[in-house]
Amino acid sequence: MLPALFLAASVLGTEAARAETMRAGAEPGPARVVSMNLCTDQLAMLLAAPGQLVSVSHLASDPLSSSMVDEAAAYPANRGGAEQIFLMHPDLVLAGTYTSLASVALLRDLGVEVVQLPPVNALDQVPEQIRAVGAALGRAAAAEALVAEFEQGLAALRSDLPPRRAALYYPNGYTVGEGTLADDVLNHTGFTNVGATAGLTGGGTLPLERLVLAAPDLIVTSTPYPGASRSEEILRHPALAALRARAGSVVTSDADWVCGTPHILRALAAMKAAREALP
Amino acid sequence: MKTGFALLSVLVVLLFFASLLIGPAGLGLGDSLAALFRGEGGPVVLVMREIRLPRALLGLLVGAALGLSGAAMQGYLRNPLAEPGLIGVSASAALGAVIALQTGAAAAFALPLSALAGAGIAVLLILLLAGPRGGALALILAGIAISALAAALSSLVLSLSPNPFAGMEIVYWMMGSLADRSMTHVTLAAPFLLAGMAALLTLGRGFDALTLGEDAAQALGVNLPRLRLVLVLGTASAVGAAVAVAGSVGFIGLVVPHLLRPMTGARPSVLLPASALGGAAMLLAADIATRLIAPDADLKLGVLTALIGAPFFLHLIWRMRRVEA
Numbered sequence: 001m002l003p004a005l006f007l008a009a010s011v012l013g014t015e016a017a018r019a020e021t022m023r024a025g026a027e028p029g030p031a032r033v034v035s036m037n038l039c040t041d042q043l044a045m046l047l048a049a050p051g052q053l054v055s056v057s058h059l060a061s062d063p064l065s066s067s068m069v070d071e072a073a074a075y076p077a078n079r080g081g082a083e084q085i086f087l088m089h090p091d092l093v094l095a096g097t098y099t100s101l102a103s104v105a106l107l108r109d110l111g112v113e114v115v116q117l118p119p120v121n122a123l124d125q126v127p128e129q130i131r132a133v134g135a136a137l138g139r140a141a142a143a144e145a146l147v148a149e150f151e152q153g154l155a156a157l158r159s160d161l162p163p164r165r166a167a168l169y170y171p172n173g174y175t176v177g178e179g180t181l182a183d184d185v186l187n188h189t190g191f192t193n194v195g196a197t198a199g200l201t202g203g204g205t206l207p208l209e210r211l212v213l214a215a216p217d218l219i220v221t222s223t224p225y226p227g228a229s230r231s232e233e234i235l236r237h238p239a240l241a242a243l244r245a246r247a248g249s250v251v252t253s254d255a256d257w258v259c260g261t262p263h264i265l266r267a268l269a270a271m272k273a274a275r276e277a278l279p
Numbered sequence: 280m281k282t283g284f285a286l287l288s289v290l291v292v293l294l295f296f297a298s299l300l301i302g303p304a305g306l307g308l309g310d311s312l313a314a315l316f317r318g319e320g321g322p323v324v325l326v327m328r329e330i331r332l333p334r335a336l337l338g339l340l341v342g343a344a345l346g347l348s349g350a351a352m353q354g355y356l357r358n359p360l361a362e363p364g365l366i367g368v369s370a371s372a373a374l375g376a377v378i379a380l381q382t383g384a385a386a387a388f389a390l391p392l393s394a395l396a397g398a399g400i401a402v403l404l405i406l407l408l409a410g411p412r413g414g415a416l417a418l419i420l421a422g423i424a425i426s427a428l429a430a431a432l433s434s435l436v437l438s439l440s441p442n443p444f445a446g447m448e449i450v451y452w453m454m455g456s457l458a459d460r461s462m463t464h465v466t467l468a469a470p471f472l473l474a475g476m477a478a479l480l481t482l483g484r485g486f487d488a489l490t491l492g493e494d495a496a497q498a499l500g501v502n503l504p505r506l507r508l509v510l511v512l513g514t515a516s517a518v519g520a521a522v523a524v525a526g527s528v529g530f531i532g533l534v535v536p537h538l539l540r541p542m543t544g545a546r547p548s549v550l551l552p553a554s555a556l557g558g559a560a561m562l563l564a565a566d567i568a569t570r571l572i573a574p575d576a577d578l579k580l581g582v583l584t585a586l587i588g589a590p591f592f593l594h595l596i597w598r599m600r601r602v603e604a
Contacts (some may be wrong), residue, residue: 027281043407075436109471173459207575209302209304209330209331210303212304212330212521213323213326215322225443227381227383228383228440228442229440229442229443229444231447234459237329237461238329238332238462239325239461243325
């Protein structure tokens with residue numbers, strides 16, 4: 001009985017909000033949108049009409065993962081649990097294809113519309129992703145404007161310099177190879193990816209000694225989390241420090257590298273500057 | 280036993296060089312040695328001197344410390360089941376290390392000192408709860424309780440850490456690993472490892488006398504309170520420093536003295552140095568095995584030592600059961 005009550009309440013709320021948007025002359029779209037994935041959070045914040053987005057995931061306010069911490073502060077955070085999200089009475093939920101599958105299935109069973117978006121693995125998939133979120137929100141025009149802006153920025157940040165070797169190195173010796181967004185960022189800005197040369201597709205570990213022997217011209221490492229961990233100690237290893245000193249340039253990957261959103265342009269700009277700084 | 284020591288030393292030297300020469304980079308023998316000793320070969324020097332050398336040195340020192348500590352505790356308690364990993368000394372050292380790391384204690388030697396304090400408290404508790412007259416059952420029960428408490432507190436501290444990787448490292452602190460260690464870790468741990476082992480090695484003659492019983496030992500002029508103090512400090516220093524940089528690797532202190540005891544005529548003064556060599560050999564071999572079996576998976580050392588050690592432990596218990604019956 002309870003779910004039915006909630007459903008009724010949410011339907012009523014939806015109708016009222018929809019009528020309001022119609023009066024305001026906007027495109028019709030879902031009135032209450034909840035996002036439960038870091039990357040859809042950011043696209044939704046960029047595209048949603050005022051008042052349309054009700055909640056974003058808690059990761060959106062984590063400065064090490066999210067490029068839009070300040071914006072996220074305006075929204076209540078959710079932790080991706082079906083119960084919490086259902087009680088927000090959404091008429092659209094945005095999720096990733098790999099985020100809490102059980103919660104997504106449960107929400108669908110409860111009659112909530114869920115749009116799942118796959119992770120972006122290449123720069124040329126970013127426009128598709130922006131359009132997909134725009135279409136789901138009924139904000140196609142805003143999405144087209146954002147896509148145009150993104151494509152202009154992307155073209156301006158392409159580097160024509162001859163490629164140099166760069167390595168992405170993360171805690172536990174993790175790196176990424178072909179078929180990843182970070183790999184594409186390197187290729188776009190005048191680098192070849194040591195991880196891809198080592199034969200990795202997707203992510204995997206690259207032993208430190210193999211990284212040393214690959215002698216990269218540039219190493220991109222992640223920002224350490226607060227607190228201590230053995231996994232991150234590898235980023236302070238003297239051999240890695242020597243390698244970075246030899247490379248002479250230090251780049252740290254941050255939240256801008258995580259998602260296929262227009263913020264990836266900031267990562268591209270940093271890498272282009274690093275490439276131009278190499279002798 | 281002279282030939283025994285010579286054989287053990289040769290084995291340790293061979294395993295030490297094998298540890299230096301085996302790795303994911305697949306370097307040539309000549310290149311590796313030239314880079315290590317003469318500093319020739321650019322990045323290969325970095326690999327040999329900054330990555331493989333510290334790993335081999337730590338394998339040597341940590342193994343020796345664990346083997347020796349096991350033999351010393353068995354010598355004092357006159358109980359073949361006493362072993363730092365089994366009776367909670369390693370787990371308590373890990374708790375000390377985890378607390379130092381997570382509270383961000385910045386002083387250079389805070390990490391080994393905190394692990395040393397953890398190990399020291401556990402050794403004291405063990406002596407208190409299961410002294411020489413406590414018997415095997417009291418020792419093992421006290422050890423289980425101390426291990427469980429220390430492991431639970433370590434897991435709690437790691438789970439509450441703001442660092443998302445910390446929680447995933449519970450298995451490292453319980454199983455131990457030498458992957459990606461650096462010279463920083465060697466300089467941090469080596470003074471404590473060497474000091475602890477030097478202290479324990481002085482106890483051989485006292486343990487020899489103790490085999491005749493406490494009264495006889497005292498009649499022979501052994502200062503028991505002093506022996507106990509050196510044992511506590513030496514074990515805490517050796518095991519604490521070992522765990523601080525390598526996590527807790529179990530069973531070495533159990534298996535090694537037991538294998539070597541028949542060869543040493545059951546004389547603790549001979550068994551102590553022999554167990555240090557044997558422990559070094561066992562840990563170096565286990566660490567080489569982790570790299571050969573699963574080069575990319577960071578297989579934990581404790582997995583291999585337990586695969587050998589646990590059946591051994593069962594065998595010991597079986598034998599004790601027959602003796603007691």
